[in-house]
Amino acid sequence: MSSHDQGRHVAAVVGGAIAGSVAAEVLTSAGVLCVVLEQNDRPYGKIEDGLPRWHVKQRKLEYERIDSRLDHPCVHFLPRTRLGRDIDFRELIEQWGFSVVLLANGAWKDRPLPVEGIDEYVCKGLVYQNPLIYWFNHKNEKSYTGPRYEIQPGTIVIGGGLASIDVVKVIQFELYEKALCARGIDTSMLELEHKGVPAVCASHQIDPGELMIDDCTLYYRRRAVDMPLAQFPENASQEQIEKTQAVRKKILTRVMEKYRVRFKECHAPVGALVENGRLVGLRFIQTRVEGGKAVPLPGSELEVYTSLVVSSIGSIPELIPGIEMKGELYKFSDPETGEYMGCEGVFGIGNVVTGQGNIMISQKHSQQLSRRILENYLGLGPRDTVSPLFENGEEVVRQKLEPVKAAIQKKPPLSTAQISCILERVQRRQREIGYKNYRDWIKKVTPPDLE
Ligand SMILES: Cc1cc2nc3c(=O)[nH]c(=O)nc-3n(C[C@H](O)[C@H](O)[C@H](O)COP(=O)(O)OP(=O)(O)OC[C@H]3O[C@@H](n4cnc5c(N)ncnc54)[C@H](O)[C@@H]3O)c2cc1C
Structure with a gap:
């Protein structure tokens, strides 16, 4: 010793x-x-x-x-x-x-998506945030042997926190890198993150709309101003609350513009859409925010079809x-x-x-x-x-x-x-x-x- x-x-x-x-x-x-x-x-x-x-x-x-x-x-x-x-x-x-x-x-551990039976479709149309980011961070290493994910056009992400913003960015980078590569344009995730999708496309005289990419959509169960992207100060006054809400909206708007992400507020997933043993979409119910809670609106259910759902609703x-x-x-x-x-x-x-x-x-x-x-x-x-x-x-x-x-x-x-x-x-x-x-x-x- x-x-x-x-x-x-x-x-x-x-x-x-x-x-x-x-x-x-x-x-x-x-x-x-x-x-x-x-x-x-x-x-x-x-x-x-x-x-x-x-x-x-x-x-x-x-x-x-x-x-x-x-x-x-x-x-x-x-x-x-x-x-x-x-x-x-x-x-x-x-x-x-x-x-x-x-x-x-x-x-x-990813917090389970609160939709009955949904975990049966992990890797069959459903991916959770932790393995997705792990793959994204390590996929280019020769020794990487974990699961590989093929990011699909029209991917939907369930989330609302800061980590879900990273998830939608990952998805957009994968889609645009591939589409630009198919046109013989070499870009990188670093360039896309730094300059943003529209700016990278513009530097190659491309209108991003021309690429016909079905952009990723982030679904959140409350309103944009409720997203925990910025925190209220302790014992916040009404003015401070409104200021924080404005910051949240600004962060989200910037992400939507810079990375061409779509956003749906007040949508909570309630059911799985399944075909041939694969998840092919989610059933959502629309909500109204009351006292900070997302209250479902009866009769507002809708079906959204997609080939990939990513759940990013927190880790435990x-x-x-x-x-x-x-x-x-x-x-x-x-x-x-x-x-x-x-x-x-x-x-x-x-x-x-x-x-x-x-x-x-x-x-x-x-x-x-x-x-x-x-x-x-x-x-x-x-x-x-x-x-x-x-x-x-x-x-x-x-x-x-x-x-x-x-x-x-x-x-x-x-x-x-x-x-x-x-x-x-x-x-x-x-x-x-x-x-x-x-x-x-x-x-x-x-x-x-x-x-
Ligand atoms: C997508 C994403 C983006 C983020 N972006 C930011 C950001 O921009 N800025 C920021 O400040 N924070 C960010 N965070 C959060 C930040 O990374 C974490 O809050 C912080 O790193 C947590 O540190 P920790 O040491 O508490 O936990 P961890 O980093 O999780 O460390 C836990 C350690 O314990 C080990 N471990 C786990 N289980 C066991 C076990 N059973 N036995 C032995 N070892 C075990 C793990 O391997 C790990 O090394 C982000 C997180 C995510 C997921």
């Missing part, structure tokens, strides 16, 4: 992406050893597999940040190790002997055997504390807690919770430097954490023998995988043609 391994506590962090790597950074800065379990070869999570690949600079920057957090002598990285498959949840919390377990495993955490659920989320007592109610000493951080968010939210959530866990659960670090939320006098959070804090103060640090026992298990797993050190591993598992 090296001198770096003499920490008082050892934490397990499940997931190595934004939330997981930030937690590792905070915990190791106080001398806690971190074992980071990551299901994939590379730890970049939704940065690599969610954020579409036209975000070239942002993806590179976040990869580098994650690398610098995980390439640390107090971090023991376990790639290719999935909780619930390679390591059982109960085994992790009962047998490994960690001081604390942080779940930073994000939201990787995946089921992991042994982890108890509360609705579609894990059984956390409160997103602010991230405390898992199923057993003591387990916390959630980042996307896994709410099922939604962005890079900044995951990062901040992980930072704040990891600092509080350090201070209030592991008893490390002075209050003034560790928990700004406490300092800001957030009494509600303070009260919520009091019972946690009381439990923690009794928690003894791990002995050298206990630490050795954990690290022996870690090293055994690393040997099985062929992992020696972080940088060499990343080099080995990064496809040479990764975009």
Whole structure:
């Protein structure tokens, strides 16, 4: 055991992406050893597999940040190790002997489209957002072996959030790249994203209408002004509400113009249209928004035929055997504390807690919770430097954490023998995988043609 391994506590962090790597950074800065379990070869999570690949600079920057957090002598990285498959949840919390377990495993299950029996048609006319974006981000790599999707003219997307905007863009880029290529024009997804479809066509003296493309349509169950493309400030005034609604409309209009996307508001899918075992469309009902809710209008049903439906209505955490659920989320007592109610000493951080968010939210959530866990659960670090939320006098959070804090103060640090026992298990797993050190591993598992 090296001198770096003499920490008082050892934490397990499940997931190595934004939330997981930030937690590792905070915990190791106080001398806690971190074992980071990551299901994939590379730890970049939704940065690599969610954020579409036209975000070239942002993806590179976040990869580098994650690398610098995980390439640390107090971090023991376990790639290719999935909780619930390679390591059982109960085994992790009962047998490994960690001081604390942080779940930073994000939201990787698409929320099921609420249409009866629709999941029978996955890959038979229906595709969900997560596999679609994964394919889009990796499809040009020689080693890619996953499913391949043929984007169809007239594709319809069910959604309304920021991710669904990326989905409609992906579809348009595929359609226009192919149509322009058929005319001998070489363009790229990067050029289409940057300049927009009409501008790229114009640079080749083409009217996009001439290409006869049946553009993609985004269906949303509420109004354009209700789309969560911009958030209301806390306790928003009427004026602030209207301003945010105007921003939402502006974002949508820009997407529609720049990428030739069509939009239908106040349409909720209610039924599948099926022919010969394939989904060939959806039945919608029109809605009216009342008190923020989409209320169906009786007698307004209509049928829309298409060869491809993409569902982009949000992501939720995946089921992991042994982890108890509360609705579609894990059984956390409160997103602010991230405390898992199923057993003591387990916390959630980042996307896994709410099922939604962005890079900044995951990062901040992980930072704040990891600092509080350090201070209030592991008893490390002075209050003034560790928990700004406490300092800001957030009494509600303070009260919520009091019972946690009381439990923690009794928690003894791990002995050298206990630490050795954990690290022996870690090293055994690393040997099985062929992992020696972080940088060499990343080099080995990064496809040479990764975009
Ligand atoms: C299409 C799309 C576009 C987006 N665009 C933006 C954007 O423009 N700007 C922005 O800020 N945000 C964007 N986001 C959101 C952003 O990417 C995420 O909010 C953020 O990256 C989540 O970070 P995280 O660490 O909480 O979760 P994740 O990135 O999901 O990380 C979870 C990690 O846990 C691992 N894991 C999962 N299950 C297990 C398991 N059982 N065992 C071990 N490991 C496991 C995963 O492999 C992953 O590495 C977008 C998301 C999508 C889907």
